[in-house]
Amino acid sequence: MKHTAFHVSALPLALFVTMGLSTTVSNAHAGEVRVMCYQDGIECDVTAEIARKFESLNPATKIVIDTVPYKTIVEQLPVQLAAGQGPDIARVTDLGGLSKYYLDISSGLKDRKYWDSNFGATASWLAPTPGDKGVYGFMSQLTMTGPYVNKTLFEQAKVALPGSKATWDEWAAAANKVAKATQTKAAMAWDRSGHRFAGPAISNGAAIFDAQGELTIDAGYKNTVNKFVAWHKDGTMLKEVWAGSGGSTYADSIGEFINGNVVMVLSGSWQINRLQKDVGTKFDWSAVPNPCGASACSGIPGGAAWVALKTSKSPKETAAFLDFMATEANYSEFASRTSNIPAHAGLAKKGINYASAQPGAKAALGTFSAGVASLSPTAYKFQGYKYNRAIMLPTVARVTQALVGEISSDEALNKINADMHDAVKQAQK
Amino acid sequence: MRFIGFFFDLLEPLFKFAQKWLGIERLGWFFVGPNLLVFGVFTFLPIVINVIYAVTGGVQLIPFDRPYTGAENFQILFECRNYFDIQSCRKDVFWRAIFNTAKFSVIQVALMVFFSLVTALVLNRKIIGRGFWRGVFFYPVLLSPVVVALVWKWLLQSQGVFNALLVGAGQTPIEWLTNSQWAFFWTIFVSIWAHMGFYTLILLAGLQAIPKDLYEAALMDKASPLRTLWRITLPLLMPNLIVVLVLAMIRAVQVFDEVFVLTGGGPGSATTFIVQFIYQTGFAEQIHLYGLAAAASLTLALGLIALTLVQLKLTRANDVGQKTR
Amino acid sequence: MTWVKKPAEAMSFIRFLTRTQNTRALGWTDYVSYSYLLVGLFTMFAPVLWLLASSFKTESAIGQFPPTLLPYSQKMVRIKSYDNPLPLYVITNDVGETKTMAQVSRIGIIANMVDPDRPEETMQVNINQRTPVTEITIAIENYSDIFKKFTFGKYLWNSVFITVIATLLTLLINSMAAFALSKYKFTGQKFVFFLIIATLMIPPTIILVPVFLVINSVGLLNSLWGVILPAVATPTGVFLLRQYMLTIPDELLEAARMDHASEWRIYWRIILPLSAPALAVLAIFSVMWRWNDFLLPLIVLSKSEFFTLQLALNSFQGELHTQWHYLLAMTVITLLPITLVFAFLQRFITTGIASAGIK
Numbered sequence A: 001m002k003h004t005a006f007h008v009s010a011l012p013l014a015l016f017v018t019m020g021l022s023t024t025v026s027n028a029h030a031g032e033v034r035v036m037c038y039q040d041g042i043e044c045d046v047t048a049e050i051a052r053k054f055e056s057l058n059p060a061t062k063i064v065i066d067t068v069p070y071k072t073i074v075e076q077l078p079v080q081l082a083a084g085q086g087p088d089i090a091r092v093t094d095l096g097g098l099s100k101y102y103l104d105i106s107s108g109l110k111d112r113k114y115w116d117s118n119f120g121a122t123a124s125w126l127a128p129t130p131g132d133k134g135v136y137g138f139m140s141q142l143t144m145t146g147p148y149v150n151k152t153l154f155e156q157a158k159v160a161l162p163g164s165k166a167t168w169d170e171w172a173a174a175a176n177k178v179a180k181a182t183q184t185k186a187a188m189a190w191d192r193s194g195h196r197f198a199g200p201a202i203s204n205g206a207a208i209f210d211a212q213g214e215l216t217i218d219a220g221y222k223n224t225v226n227k228f229v230a231w232h233k234d235g236t237m238l239k240e241v242w243a244g245s246g247g248s249t250y251a252d253s254i255g256e257f258i259n260g261n262v263v264m265v266l267s268g269s270w271q272i273n274r275l276q277k278d279v280g281t282k283f284d285w286s287a288v289p290n291p292c293g294a295s296a297c298s299g300i301p302g303g304a305a306w307v308a309l310k311t312s313k314s315p316k317e318t319a320a321f322l323d324f325m326a327t328e329a330n331y332s333e334f335a336s337r338t339s340n341i342p343a344h345a346g347l348a349k350k351g352i353n354y355a356s357a358q359p360g361a362k363a364a365l366g367t368f369s370a371g372v373a374s375l376s377p378t379a380y381k382f383q384g385y386k387y388n389r390a391i392m393l394p395t396v397a398r399v400t401q402a403l404v405g406e407i408s409s410d411e412a413l414n415k416i417n418a419d420m421h422d423a424v425k426q427a428q429k
Numbered sequence B: 001m002r003f004i005g006f007f008f009d010l011l012e013p014l015f016k017f018a019q020k021w022l023g024i025e026r027l028g029w030f031f032v033g034p035n036l037l038v039f040g041v042f043t044f045l046p047i048v049i050n051v052i053y054a055v056t057g058g059v060q061l062i063p064f065d066r067p068y069t070g071a072e073n074f075q076i077l078f079e080c081r082n083y084f085d086i087q088s089c090r091k092d093v094f095w096r097a098i099f100n101t102a103k104f105s106v107i108q109v110a111l112m113v114f115f116s117l118v119t120a121l122v123l124n125r126k127i128i129g130r131g132f133w134r135g136v137f138f139y140p141v142l143l144s145p146v147v148v149a150l151v152w153k154w155l156l157q158s159q160g161v162f163n164a165l166l167v168g169a170g171q172t173p174i175e176w177l178t179n180s181q182w183a184f185f186w187t188i189f190v191s192i193w194a195h196m197g198f199y200t201l202i203l204l205a206g207l208q209a210i211p212k213d214l215y216e217a218a219l220m221d222k223a224s225p226l227r228t229l230w231r232i233t234l235p236l237l238m239p240n241l242i243v244v245l246v247l248a249m250i251r252a253v254q255v256f257d258e259v260f261v262l263t264g265g266g267p268g269s270a271t272t273f274i275v276q277f278i279y280q281t282g283f284a285e286q287i288h289l290y291g292l293a294a295a296a297s298l299t300l301a302l303g304l305i306a307l308t309l310v311q312l313k314l315t316r317a318n319d320v321g322q323k324t325r
Numbered sequence C: 001m002t003w004v005k006k007p008a009e010a011m012s013f014i015r016f017l018t019r020t021q022n023t024r025a026l027g028w029t030d031y032v033s034y035s036y037l038l039v040g041l042f043t044m045f046a047p048v049l050w051l052l053a054s055s056f057k058t059e060s061a062i063g064q065f066p067p068t069l070l071p072y073s074q075k076m077v078r079i080k081s082y083d084n085p086l087p088l089y090v091i092t093n094d095v096g097e098t099k100t101m102a103q104v105s106r107i108g109i110i111a112n113m114v115d116p117d118r119p120e121e122t123m124q125v126n127i128n129q130r131t132p133v134t135e136i137t138i139a140i141e142n143y144s145d146i147f148k149k150f151t152f153g154k155y156l157w158n159s160v161f162i163t164v165i166a167t168l169l170t171l172l173i174n175s176m177a178a179f180a181l182s183k184y185k186f187t188g189q190k191f192v193f194f195l196i197i198a199t200l201m202i203p204p205t206i207i208l209v210p211v212f213l214v215i216n217s218v219g220l221l222n223s224l225w226g227v228i229l230p231a232v233a234t235p236t237g238v239f240l241l242r243q244y245m246l247t248i249p250d251e252l253l254e255a256a257r258m259d260h261a262s263e264w265r266i267y268w269r270i271i272l273p274l275s276a277p278a279l280a281v282l283a284i285f286s287v288m289w290r291w292n293d294f295l296l297p298l299i300v301l302s303k304s305e306f307f308t309l310q311l312a313l314n315s316f317q318g319e320l321h322t323q324w325h326y327l328l329a330m331t332v333i334t335l336l337p338i339t340l341v342f343a344f345l346q347r348f349i350t351t352g353i354a355s356a357g358i359k
Helices: A002-022 A045-055 A071-083 A114-124 A149-155 A167-181 A194-203 A220-232 A239-243 A252-258 A269-279 A315-325 A328-338 A345-350 A359-374 A377-384 A389-403 A407-427 B002-022 B029-055 B073-079 B092-123 B130-142 B145-156 B161-168 B180-208 B212-220 B225-253 B257-263 B274-286 B291-323 C002-021 C024-055 C141-149 C150-183 C189-201 C204-218 C224-231 C235-245 C250-258 C264-275 C276-292 C295-300 C309-314 C324-359
Strands: A032-036 A062-067 A089-092 A137-139 A143-152 A186-190 A262-268 A285-287 A305-308 C072-074 C086-092 C098-107 C112-117 C117-124 C130-132 C133-136
Touching: A002 A305, A032 A045, A032 A071, A032 A315, A045 A062, A045 A315, A071 A089, A071 B029, A071 B274, A089 A315, A114 A137, A114 A305, A114 A345, A114 A377, A137 A315, A143 A149, A143 A194, A143 A252, A143 A269, A143 A359, A149 A167, A167 A186, A167 A262, A186 A194, A186 A239, A194 A220, A194 A262, A194 A377, A194 A389, A194 C086, A220 A239, A220 A389, A220 A407, A239 A389, A252 A262, A252 A269, A252 C204, A262 B274, A262 C024, A262 C224, A269 A285, A269 A359, A285 A359, A285 C276, A305 A315, A315 A328, A328 A345, A389 B130, A389 C002, B002 B029, B002 C224, B002 C264, B029 B291, B029 C150, B029 C189, B029 C204, B029 C264, B092 B130, B092 B180, B092 B225, B092 B274, B130 B180, B130 C024, B130 C117, B145 B161, B145 B180, B145 B257, B145 C324, B180 B225, B180 B257, B212 B225, B225 B291, B225 C276, B257 B274, B257 C276, B274 B291, B291 C189, B291 C204, B291 C276, C002 C235, C024 C324, C086 C295, C141 C324, C150 C189, C150 C224, C150 C235, C150 C264, C150 C276, C150 C309, C189 C235, C204 C224, C224 C276, C264 C276, C276 C309, C276 C324, C295 C309, C309 C324
Parallel strands: A032 A062, A032 A089, A186 A262
Antiparallel strands: A089 A305, A137 A305, A143 A262, A143 A285, C072 C133, C086 C098, C086 C130, C098 C112, C112 C117
């Protein structure tokens, strides 16, 4: 065997030599900031242009934007970070789960007070430990979950749109009437997502957290699950969206909405651009305020955040670039061009000029922005909770099983509970 | 070419020297060395790490940061209140996945071998443009599983071509992928569609190796084509059939990419197979349960090895049968 | 060289068969064969042809139901006194007469339409009475946008580099290993062979995270070599080549050894050339595998300058929306090279597997 060792040791040596020759330098060096970004529309493209502006003002720094699939952010980035590798900045959605890798950039900021006043409301979502006062990044957008309705179908059916304080049941009844009159496939569809599901659940009285701050499945949550399953059984809900996948894979309902297969969908503010482009003049659509449940009329806030990471090799430049992106002018340009609601308190008050948005889109953005005021505090807590996916993912998987008749609703609820506690227990080991 | 010759000529004296010193037989290790090294570092070592994961808990990535838990992960996997009711198991999706995989493998392999055989028999005849037809059946093998699944998902969606044709013919559209039975059917169909060509060619090669004098003799005896098939073709094709059977079974048990993109494991867990369960447990959830995923994968590996050993025993039995004939 | 005889045998075998097929009793097998082939052609090719046709549709046309084979989109017409082009519709009134009109605006279920020849008069039409006038629009921008959006050339280079280098390395070390396992007898040989075949049992998905850890500790993250090296020791390749090399007569090697040729010479000058068909098969498979590799590059490469085409293909899937039109066009683009390789080398595949599969 020692002879094998002699011969084969030459191989890795030769390889490492050629490695240097054929690949460009893969190590980050000081003065370079790598940004890992995903986009639903043009978020990364707009950021790249902002980066060029930054580079012209700071010639010593180079910003590289790596546009990656969302899958990479969700599945690969955590693994990389755990192994001690990773970019300087990333656009992430699992705010709590990755918080242990965030880098505090407060020492590199020009105006700390500006950050506190404009991003203070959502800063807690990024905090690794509750009450942490460090600055780890900022929300690139504020998204809100909420429904869209096909106004044209309502008109054709001669059914009036329910008012802003209508309940989910009232909306379901109205949409059902419309669907029957216009021969639409189904009345409603919700995105296949535990995040979307949580909105109506919280409105229905689900507290999500018990007195100790642990996740819990209470009566409000149970009622929502039961009602959701019942709506599928009686044909109110379009089966394809939730039943078309297994496990906890995400699926959206907007495609069905655009094709006129449903009257109403529960999705979110990030779809505005897409609706504007794909619906065009086919029919009139609008965003409506979140319907009410027993205790609230709430959606769930959310959004992706730009975060600085501990793996950064150029922390000063990282802080400087994040500071630059967060200025009012740049943030406003980003929000306007990507049709996103700003998470910036000052801009939210001033309003964004969505120059490229059509009237329908502008109205929708207005509805969602107004909806921020009716967000339940539970919704905020839910969004910021580190292990919220422990309840979101099993909900999707188990409720689907109940919908297709694999298990009963009660069994599904038991399983959600069990899966949820299993996951959290392992996470705390 | 000349450059390679030059490189080779350089090595020769080194070799002759080494040969004298070691003797020819030891050089076997040299030739198999590089392969073993790469395999050792990038396959064997990860398997060892996987075993470490399986006996530890927590959510840390680095194996040494994980607390030792012994057989706890296996215990979680195999814990059931009532062993006859999948639903009462703690990890009911794991057991559903195993059951689904078993069902899938048996049906898919049987159909795959059957259709590969029929296609090989057809392709073995005198037909015009045989090279072209071979290419037609082999082509899907070259596509990546993701592409295969995307294309079929496209066709089968409720707003897809299949339903358009049904609607055009006055029928109601069928929920191809949201009906549990249909979804299962399509996972079998799509995987056969994608891989049949490979096995067809192996069988075709076997068919071409059968000596023609046997067929001449059969014709002299006025044997019908079906009898020829049964008495001559199939027995002589048996070694190739066994190869196809073993490979197809291994692949079927490991099915993942196509199915995951096609149905996501749905509806519910109707098309969730074992590798998807492992992937979801270890990767796709926010809280990565590496230990549980590793335990499940070790269970899978052991099961596969057992299954293949059984199949190989069948092979050897068949070889012996051949020799004594 | 036993395999050389086979084509000749096969040919006479075929000629032999045809003779029997001319008797009327066997006619039905011909019909069955050809109809089976046609059904097979349709089943195998139709989906991919659909993919190709759809990749030329605009994003909204892709989502339409019922889907059309050819790429259609609504015809627009320019009418003076209106700034923007207006969409054309065919109106059917209650009596059944049809007319082509352009739509100025739509509010709810009433559309304001104008006759293109008489733009001053507007008519109120119920939206249920109109059907769009469509024309074939080939959305070339699906393809051209991709080239503009991405440093396509870089991704192409990365994919090609990985594929070529990995294939060369695979051929080299797999043939060396196959040589050792077929022509040598050393202790532990059977065990080594078993180990190599046992790796077939491990689906790569399962050891993804440990492989990542290993690649990371070797320092090959974000390097093309991190994608090349783990993939070159293919068990299928060793198995295939070993089967083939077993048929090379040992007398050739003995004769060469008698002439004082070194083992390396034997390997280079005798074994490799004789294994050419099997090597060609492995080369094609290796090209196919490396070109289509997705999971391993996904975890190893996160810096965009190292992305492969397959990774770029997937960057069209954001969290909340998949841009199907780009995805389809990109899929077609990544399909082209593999199709060309296949069409060109198709002959090698079939004769190659043929010889390697025979026991």
